[in-house]
Amino acid sequence: MTALRRYKVLFLAPGLLTLFLIIIFPLLFTVRVAFSSWNVASPQMDWNAGANFVRMVHDGRFWSSVLHLVVLAGGTVLVEYVIGFALALAVWREVRGRRLLRVLFLVPMMTTPVVMAAVWQMMFHESLGPVNDLLGRIGIAPVPWLTSPGPAYVALMTVEIWQWTPFMMLLMLAGLLSLPREPFMAAAIDGAGPLRTFRRVTFPLLAPVSVTALIIRLIEASKMSDTVYVLTSGGPGSATETPGYYLYIRGLKEQQTGYAGSLSLTYLVLMIVALTIISALLVRAFRSQEELR
Amino acid sequence: MATLTLENVAQTYNPGEDPDRWALKPLELTLESGRTYALVGPSGCGKTTLLNILSGLVTPSHGRVTFDGVDVTSTPTRLRNIAQVFQFPVIYRSMTVRDNLAFPLECRGWPRSRIEERVRAVAEALGLADGLDVPASRLSADEKQLISLGRGLVRDDVAAVLMDEPLTVIDPQLKLSLRRKIRQLSDEFAPTVIYVTHDQYEAMTFAQELLVMSEGRLIQRGTPEQLFESPSSTFVGWFVGSPSMNFLRGTLERGAARVGEHLIDLAWSPPVPHGSEVTVGIRPEYIRIVDGGSHPGDASETSVHGRLVAVQDHGESRVCEIQVREQQVAVKVRREVHVPKVGSFVDLGLPRSKCLPYVEGRLATCGD
Numbered sequence: 001m002t003a004l005r006r007y008k009v010l011f012l013a014p015g016l017l018t019l020f021l022i023i024i025f026p027l028l029f030t031v032r033v034a035f036s037s038w039n040v041a042s043p044q045m046d047w048n049a050g051a052n053f054v055r056m057v058h059d060g061r062f063w064s065s066v067l068h069l070v071v072l073a074g075g076t077v078l079v080e081y082v083i084g085f086a087l088a089l090a091v092w093r094e095v096r097g098r099r100l101l102r103v104l105f106l107v108p109m110m111t112t113p114v115v116m117a118a119v120w121q122m123m124f125h126e127s128l129g130p131v132n133d134l135l136g137r138i139g140i141a142p143v144p145w146l147t148s149p150g151p152a153y154v155a156l157m158t159v160e161i162w163q164w165t166p167f168m169m170l171l172m173l174a175g176l177l178s179l180p181r182e183p184f185m186a187a188a189i190d191g192a193g194p195l196r197t198f199r200r201v202t203f204p205l206l207a208p209v210s211v212t213a214l215i216i217r218l219i220e221a222s223k224m225s226d227t228v229y230v231l232t233s234g235g236p237g238s239a240t241e242t243p244g245y246y247l248y249i250r251g252l253k254e255q256q257t258g259y260a261g262s263l264s265l266t267y268l269v270l271m272i273v274a275l276t277i278i279s280a281l282l283v284r285a286f287r288s289q290e291e292l293r
Numbered sequence: 294m295a296t297l298t299l300e301n302v303a304q305t306y307n308p309g310e311d312p313d314r315w316a317l318k319p320l321e322l323t324l325e326s327g328r329t330y331a332l333v334g335p336s337g338c339g340k341t342t343l344l345n346i347l348s349g350l351v352t353p354s355h356g357r358v359t360f361d362g363v364d365v366t367s368t369p370t371r372l373r374n375i376a377q378v379f380q381f382p383v384i385y386r387s388m389t390v391r392d393n394l395a396f397p398l399e400c401r402g403w404p405r406s407r408i409e410e411r412v413r414a415v416a417e418a419l420g421l422a423d424g425l426d427v428p429a430s431r432l433s434a435d436e437k438q439l440i441s442l443g444r445g446l447v448r449d450d451v452a453a454v455l456m457d458e459p460l461t462v463i464d465p466q467l468k469l470s471l472r473r474k475i476r477q478l479s480d481e482f483a484p485t486v487i488y489v490t491h492d493q494y495e496a497m498t499f500a501q502e503l504l505v506m507s508e509g510r511l512i513q514r515g516t517p518e519q520l521f522e523s524p525s526s527t528f529v530g531w532f533v534g535s536p537s538m539n540f541l542r543g544t545l546e547r548g549a550a551r552v553g554e555h556l557i558d559l560a561w562s563p564p565v566p567h568g569s570e571v572t573v574g575i576r577p578e579y580i581r582i583v584d585g586g587s588h589p590g591d592a593s594e595t596s597v598h599g600r601l602v603a604v605q606d607h608g609e610s611r612v613c614e615i616q617v618r619e620q621q622v623a624v625k626v627r628r629e630v631h632v633p634k635v636g637s638f639v640d641l642g643l644p645r646s647k648c649l650p651y652v653e654g655r656l657a658t659c660g661d
């Protein structure tokens with residue numbers, strides 16, 4: 001029995017140790033650091049009794065970054081869902097070259113975010129980019145894509161959507177392909193047109209897949225920062241800063257380790273709470289769809 | 294209700310396939326308005342293909358389909374106004390029982406009040422009226438099948454109701470009551486019904502007319518009585534009836550069939566030359582076991598001698614298997630009739646009028 005116990009410990013140890021080193025220790029360390037005044041001038045683990053959190057409450061730039069994230073993540077995931085679902089429906093039935101199409105759709109997803117953002121930066125370049133060139137040809141004045149808040153949002157969201165819609169499509173397509181044929185035959189026999197079939201049959205049947213896809217993407221999108229870094233660097237001003245990017249500025253650029261610790265803790269808790277509530281709401285919304293309409 | 298016709302309809306799933314292997318060989322068929330038909334045949338004989346061609350789920354590779362004279366060959370399913378009940382219950386999981394039943398009517402754009410009225414009538418007929426607001430996904434399999442059935446019956450202007458073995462998944466006990474219910478509903482609403490089954494009892498009790506199919510061909514159509522009394526081929530005789538019709542191979546001799554030492558009188562003499570092969574077909578229900586072997590039958594009966602090799606108990610009746618020379622004959626006797634011991638020799642009485650002559654697998658014509 002004790003030998004068995006020893007073996008268990010032996011085999012579990014490497015995994016547990018890694019887990020501890022890369023997740024638990026940094027987490028605990030962050031908690032500790034958050035209550036210190038550690039910064040580049042005085043790297044010391046003192047105790048400042050929550051002064052960082054008081055400062056955070058009054059840090060308008062942090063809270064607006066959270067707001068930016070809500071708009072960016074919510075908007076992109078919603079658009080991704082709609083477009084992804086539409087594309088999945090389009091290639092669901094027999095389409096020539098379906099396999100090739102599916103692979104092509106996945107390319108954006110596999111691109112490194114930084115590379116992709118750099119490419120898009122070029123695309124959106126005010127005087128050299130093809131986007132403004134095309135707009136000019138149809139008589140629209142050049143848009144300051146990356147230097148004015150509104151267009152900067154559009155640019156950021158375009159890039160995110162371009163990158164992640166294929167993922168959404170893939171999930172929805174997998175869902176569609178796993179659906180039974182019979183309800184669709186029955187709907188045809190009952191005389192339902194394409195729209196009604198979608199609304200009353202396809203959509204309810206896909207509700208569980210929809211919930212999963214939306215939640216996965218929301219979790220992913222809540223971490224959005226690399227695209228922002230490369231494309232707008234949070235600008236103009238701090239108009240497109242997300243918490244992830246703001247944390248990077250405070251923690252790594254300015255080396256305000258203690259303050260950044262408190263920010264990231266808050267960010268973590270906020271995200272956990274928000275995503276839990278959102279998933280619960282989504283599940284409930286779609287379950288009623290599933291059971292009672 | 295509509296009269297459905299198939300004009301030279303055939304179906305192959307692989308273009309260019311040898312016509313002998315088509316799922317459905319060219320077929321001419323008229324199904325009259327308001328009648329109930331049963332489509333029977335072994336698995337893979339083309340029953341479901343035929344049904345799907347009628348409902349439009351399959352577009353036939355050849356021929357024309359018309360409803361009341363209107364060509365619907367390329368009309369999509371949803372515009373054909375046809376009802377189909379599948380082998381497995383199909384319900385809309387996201388809807389209540391009421392919404393499930395109302396769905397086909399909503400699709401036709403009926404006004405709310407008329408839908409409500411009609412749904413209530415059908416739900417009452419099916420015994421579902423108490424649970425109209427229950428989510429359909431919570432029901433048991435047979436209740437779900439009732440809903441599928443109900444969706445087929447709510448439209449009173451439906452061209453035809455097609456049922457593809459709708460009772461397969463139902464418990465034997467419930468099957469009986471459900472079958473009665475279907476019967477009752479089809480009497481009440483009188484739609485044109487085409488009922489696919491491999492269960493011949495179901496077919497015979499349900500339909501006014503039976504269509505027997507085999508290997509993509511329509512072999513015979515007729516009332517249950519016609520199929521039972523005069524199967525047009527040995528296949529139909531074998532397929533319809535339980536146990537199957539008996540077939541005794543012999544040769545024609547003076548208008549009768551020579552089987553070993555027996556000369557079996559036939560209902561009529563087939564128009565083939567003396568000495569050619571003829572098969573005697575007789576239903577197990579019509580053969581009499583002659584007690585003790587001492588009574589000679591009268592002139593309307595041929596006496597045949599054989600050995601009883603097995604008895605199967607079917608409850609209300611018994612099936613005796615009797616070896617006549619090297620051929621087997623099944624005899625169905627009512628429970629109260631005395632059956633001799635297995636292994637003993639018995640005499641069988643074969644009524645002349647029930648001994649049908651088959652030549653090359655088909656019922657011979659009456660020739661002199």
